[in-house]
Amino acid sequence: MKSGGRPTRDDVAEYAQISGATVSRVLSGRTDLSISPETRAKVMEAVEKLGYRPNLSARALMTGKTGLVGLWMCLGYSRYRSQVLDQMRNVLASTDLTLAVTDVDEDYSVHHSFSRALRVPVDGIIAFDTSASGETFARNHDLLAPMTPFVSMGAYWSEAKSYVGVDLRAGADEAMAHLLSTGRKRIAYLAPSNSDTISSGARHDGYVAAMRAAGLPTQIVGVKTLSPDDMRRALTECGPMPEALLCMSDDVALCASFVLGQLGKQVGRDVALVGFDGIQETEMAPCPITTVEQPVADMCRLTWQFLQAQIEFPNTGLQQKVLKPKLVIRDSSRS
Amino acid sequence: MKSGGRPTRDDVAEYAQISGATVSRVLSGRTDLSISPETRAKVMEAVEKLGYRPNLSARALMTGKTGLVGLWMCLGYSRYRSQVLDQMRNVLASTDLTLAVTDVDEDYSVHHSFSRALRVPVDGIIAFDTSASGETFARNHDLLAPMTPFVSMGAYWSEAKSYVGVDLRAGADEAMAHLLSTGRKRIAYLAPSNSDTISSGARHDGYVAAMRAAGLPTQIVGVKTLSPDDMRRALTECGPMPEALLCMSDDVALCASFVLGQLGKQVGRDVALVGFDGIQETEMAPCPITTVEQPVADMCRLTWQFLQAQIEFPNTGLQQKVLKPKLVIRDSSRS
């Protein structure tokens, strides 16, 4: 046996006094091969004795498959993302593939993020809510991994790629229609100021369009981070308190809800609140929060279907589907 | 070039009319090698033209390194875990290694979970709060990946392995001392009924020990899931409402807080609440919740230090450190 490193297949073979090929056969776990019980026993003993584990890279090199599905997402704190992670895990659980989650953060350059993510050797890629615009994303994917099966999932996509999208614009339209129907006029859009979503994207655009259509002035409020302090600053320095806030996410809405309480405002009466995502916590806020619920379960299931097809049949064409979110009205905006 | 599949290094070489070795050299990005500008240009052009990407498995096979750090954790929904993910990502960001997060769920058998996680070829493993007992875990690690650098992080560990632990027992002791000092006597321990933590572990044990020492009867309350419905059932069917609840996690405490409100009880006055983990949301509850805060940042930083040492110097001995959590007292238990 080699002195220093990990034992190899041939170390096992030597120890067991048989050929390397046979070791492979035993360890392959295939049922269509027949192996004598004694040989099998010898191999297993040697494996145990030597603490042998197959080298995954070598195996992948031979088979051309790693058995991994890459999930690309921003690992920054977000309850919605955490929920998607949970769901994706459930979907993959019944499979013989393994989920490998990789950080793709908008803070780094897209290219830098990608080259990192691509260091994980996967059979297919799911890119979730990578907020780099869909097109930039598609171009980078072409550049960096043209042959790898790929599906983007969530709010952003490119028509050049397969995707399962969520029509947040429809969600924003519905939310705004609802908000306006309650008679409120001074409605602001609230989002993290360091994010793209504050000045563009389906939610922002839906808000602006609805306000314009109603002949009302728009007001964009940016919040630096989702800390109570920054939220308080944002909410007090933006002028007179708006009658309603369309929040970019439920995380934003929940933080706003807390700060409004501190400021002596009553959510639902003094200020209406609508969030996006549909995370569980909106239900458990002091005043339950209206939200545009994302179809997380369907989204994950369908995405996996798409990707699986691409992995199994490399010639699969583009698969594209847009899902509709669902407005869930609660006390924060009812009256 | 081969017909069907991805282009290889030698396809690039052929296209550029040079040797495969030179292609490798150009793409290695090393500065100590000297390559003529024309050659470099030819290679780059061929790479672009053919859409060549190096095969990671082959590269890993050669170098013996994948550049990946495996983070093993349960991907089920939990705000604390999400926070750890966020922090770990920050720690690894300044590194040239890539984080590959893998689901290791206590619901599956430990062995099954492990063999899955081990399908990701990594240079080192961080196992976070894998609630399988530390010893079981260590044994499985020995069985499945004896040579791979390994550090466990969080509430569970084995003395046979390197770890960065958090002394939740000390946290529980402190929390109970605090709770008892407020004069409350009917104190219950609240945890998910399907989890190990309901009948064992540092938090449970600390609770039981403190109650016994105070000559008070213990009361364990199990909650099926963290839905308001299940929580309501747990809290109403456990007999007369306890004066205080030591909650297994902040997620549990927050859910309890919501349900108590619904039941007309005032948190902090009628029922005291203490949670574990120190997630941000405890601060933003209607009545801010006392919590045993985990040293997430230090924990992640130190764990990485340990792992890095093992990766760099394979002969590194056992590295073990236990961190103390910090009791943060808020209104939910003050008076």
Added chain:
DNA sequence: TTGTACGCGTTATCAG
């Protein structure tokens, strides 16, 4: 500065 040749640890295809 570039090319040749070998080996990393597997799986898979042949004979035997």
Added chain:
DNA sequence: CTGATAACGCGTACAA
């Protein structure tokens, strides 16, 4: 049922 042997795609001495 088992043993040689040929790839898989790449990095790197060594030679030119």
